[in-house]
Amino acid sequence: MNHGASITFAGVRSRYPGSEIDAVGGVDLTVDAGSFITFVGPSGCGKTTLLRTVNRLAPITGGRIEIDGIDTATLDPVAMRRSIGYAIQAIGLFPHMSVGENVAVVPTLARWTRSEISSRVDEMLELVRLDPARYRNRRPSQLSGGEAQRVGVARALAARPRTLLMDEPFGALDAIVRRELQAELKQIVASVGTTTLFVTHDVGESLRLADRIVVLKDGTIEQSGTPLEILAHPRTPFVRELFAEDPAVARLRDAARTNA
Amino acid sequence: MIALTLAHLGIVASALAVALAIALPLGIVAARRTRGSALLLGTLGAIYTIPSLALLALLVQAFGLGVAPLFIALVAYAQFMLVRNIVAGLRGVDAGTLDAGRGLGMTARELLVRVELPLALPAIVGGIRIAAVAMVALATLGGYVGAGGLGSLIFNGLALHHDRDIVAGSLAVCALAIAIEISLRTLERRLTPH
Numbered sequence: 001m002n003h004g005a006s007i008t009f010a011g012v013r014s015r016y017p018g019s020e021i022d023a024v025g026g027v028d029l030t031v032d033a034g035s036f037i038t039f040v041g042p043s044g045c046g047k048t049t050l051l052r053t054v055n056r057l058a059p060i061t062g063g064r065i066e067i068d069g070i071d072t073a074t075l076d077p078v079a080m081r082r083s084i085g086y087a088i089q090a091i092g093l094f095p096h097m098s099v100g101e102n103v104a105v106v107p108t109l110a111r112w113t114r115s116e117i118s119s120r121v122d123e124m125l126e127l128v129r130l131d132p133a134r135y136r137n138r139r140p141s142q143l144s145g146g147e148a149q150r151v152g153v154a155r156a157l158a159a160r161p162r163t164l165l166m167d168e169p170f171g172a173l174d175a176i177v178r179r180e181l182q183a184e185l186k187q188i189v190a191s192v193g194t195t196t197l198f199v200t201h202d203v204g205e206s207l208r209l210a211d212r213i214v215v216l217k218d219g220t221i222e223q224s225g226t227p228l229e230i231l232a233h234p235r236t237p238f239v240r241e242l243f244a245e246d247p248a249v250a251r252l253r254d255a256a257r258t259n260a
Numbered sequence: 261m262i263a264l265t266l267a268h269l270g271i272v273a274s275a276l277a278v279a280l281a282i283a284l285p286l287g288i289v290a291a292r293r294t295r296g297s298a299l300l301l302g303t304l305g306a307i308y309t310i311p312s313l314a315l316l317a318l319l320v321q322a323f324g325l326g327v328a329p330l331f332i333a334l335v336a337y338a339q340f341m342l343v344r345n346i347v348a349g350l351r352g353v354d355a356g357t358l359d360a361g362r363g364l365g366m367t368a369r370e371l372l373v374r375v376e377l378p379l380a381l382p383a384i385v386g387g388i389r390i391a392a393v394a395m396v397a398l399a400t401l402g403g404y405v406g407a408g409g410l411g412s413l414i415f416n417g418l419a420l421h422h423d424r425d426i427v428a429g430s431l432a433v434c435a436l437a438i439a440i441e442i443s444l445r446t447l448e449r450r451l452t453p454h
Contacts, residue, residue, distance in 0.1 A: 057363055082365030092360030096378045106364050155364070165363070 004034035004195035005068050005162040007054065013062030014046075014053050023049040025219040026063065031212075036189060036196045038206035039214050041242070046219035047199045051165050054197060055081045067163065082106055085156035085164035085194065089171050092152060093140040099125070099151050100136040106159040124154035127188060146177040153185060157192060164189060164196045170205070182208050203243050207231070215239050231256040261413075265432050268409035271327065271402060272395045275334035279391065283339055287346025288372065297347055301340070308340035312398050320405050330407040334398060338391040345387025349380030382452045389444035396437045400429075410436075 008031070014024040024046045031037050039047035052058035054065060056077045065072045072080060093102050100121045101108075107117045122132040128150035140148055149169055156164055170178045186209055189196045200206050206213050207227045214224040215238075223235040234240035290297035307315075312333065319329035353376050361371045377384075403411025410429045417425030 055363055057359070078365050078367050080365075081363060084365075086360065086363035088356060088360055088363070091354055091356035094357060094360070094375060094379075096375075109365060109370065 003160075003162055003193045006033040007031040007163065007195060007197075008066040008069075009050075009053075009063070010066070011063030012050070012053055012060060012065060014049050014058045015061045016059070022061070022219050023058070024053065027219075027221055029214060029221065029224065031195060031197070034193050034195055035211045036186065036209055037198065037212050037214060038210040039197065039199045039216055040201065040203055040206040041216035041222070042201065045216040047201075047216045048167055049219075050216065051167055051197055051199045054163070054165055055084045055086060057081075082110055082159060083161055083163075085159075085161035086166075087149075087152040087156040087164070087169045088167045089149075089169060093148055093155075095140050097140075098136065099130075099138050099140070099143070100132075102140065102151055103154045103158050105155060110159060120158055124158050125151075127157070128154045129184070130154070144177075145173050146181060149173060149181060150184075153188065157188070157194065160192075162194060164194045166196065166198045168199055168201070171200075178205070179208075185209070215242065228256050261428065261432070264408070264410050264413055264429075265436065268396070268399055268402075268411075268433070269436060271330065271407065271409055272334065272392065272399050275331050275395060275399075276338065276388065276392055278331075279335045279338035279342055280388065282335070283342035283346060283387075286339070287343045288350065290343060291347045291350035301344055301347070304340040304343055307336050312337070312401060313404075316401055316405060325406040327402070327407045329405055330399065330402040333401075334395050337398060338395060341391040341394065342384075342387045345383050345390070346380065349383025349387075350376055352383065353379045382448050385444060385448045385451060389441060389448065392440045392444065393437050396433060396440060400433055403429075 007029075009027045009029040012024060012027045013022050015022045027050060039050055041047050049058045053060050054067075054072070056072065060073065067080075094105070097105075103121045103124050104117045107120055112120070121136065125132040125135055130147060130150055135143075135147070135151075140151070143151065152169060156166070170181055173181065182205060198206075198209060200209075210227055212224060213227055213230050215222040215230065217238055223230060223239045225233075230239065231243060234243060286300065290300050315336070316329055316333050319332050323329045323332065357375060357379070358371065361375045366374065399407075399409055400411040400414060402409045403413070403415035406412075410433050413425050413429035414433075417423065417429060
């Protein structure tokens, strides 16, 4: 059942060409197969860059990342990206393709047969609770924000990736739809067993989704642990403040302290 | 009359096809280079500003009378309009869309063919439309250099004071330009996603 990949970051650094500073400056992290990890922190903390080092959209300029024990530097980036699901905000859907064609992108690139692709598209749309008969031929512009993001999730998971990368996928949605999708996403990735790395600046979202939260600041890990650990024992004032911003979070933390 | 219109259209269409075959690779390369594209568009823009009759006269010096000088002038003029729109279309593709394509594992070529060109297509067709209309007008000068087309009707009419020929030729050129404008504009709208 657990078909997720294990991922190891060993001293990972990332510096963009022409930049004077590391966007990610030495990250060590072990991600267990099938777990749900959130990267959380303020803008510019390096969370998106760290995510992008995994599929090498951001350069790895120091250290290495191993997926299931294989150093990703030894893999062809294009082939590797096809084996890793990737979802960003709704704008990432291809506006000139139908919903079905969007979901079929990676299977098409990987040259699955027409019938395999067609049945997979239906299967994925059902997984994200969009009726294939109704949605398959729609254009992204005919979708609500929540529907578009469901399609994004279906597209990311279509080729059965063992790792799923998500960068603020629900950032543009209103609070109610966001909650709904968070719950569904958690359920979906648990059912397929994919290892998920999820970037968000919303601490509430990270608490609801994560098995482990990784708090980043200035390109390094400030603290990593389960939501309960982080709420009950923030290691630094930065972590404490980050998680105290939200009054609901403060209540949760107090509850966690009493339970701990 | 119909034969002349078809000849006119034929010169424009074949020059447009050649122009596009040159402009497309130029535009694709230029879209990725800021400095290179400024230089290229500057050069093409300079060609574009040469008065058409002067350019045609120069080309007749080099290639003699006939279709050749007109054809070359048409191709040269069209470059600026075509390349400019191809570059603008490709650069206008949303950064998030490109990032998604790359992240899903498209090669640079797959990204170009499956995402960038289809999304730039309305802008590219817009360039073709502007170029085609300008070329229909410019090709009228072909009558002056013995390249045939509707221009020959107009220029002969002027020389022989056949007012009917002048009016008929002019109206046909206008009708051709308007027909191209309308049909390509319709295509452009169809291609725009929504």
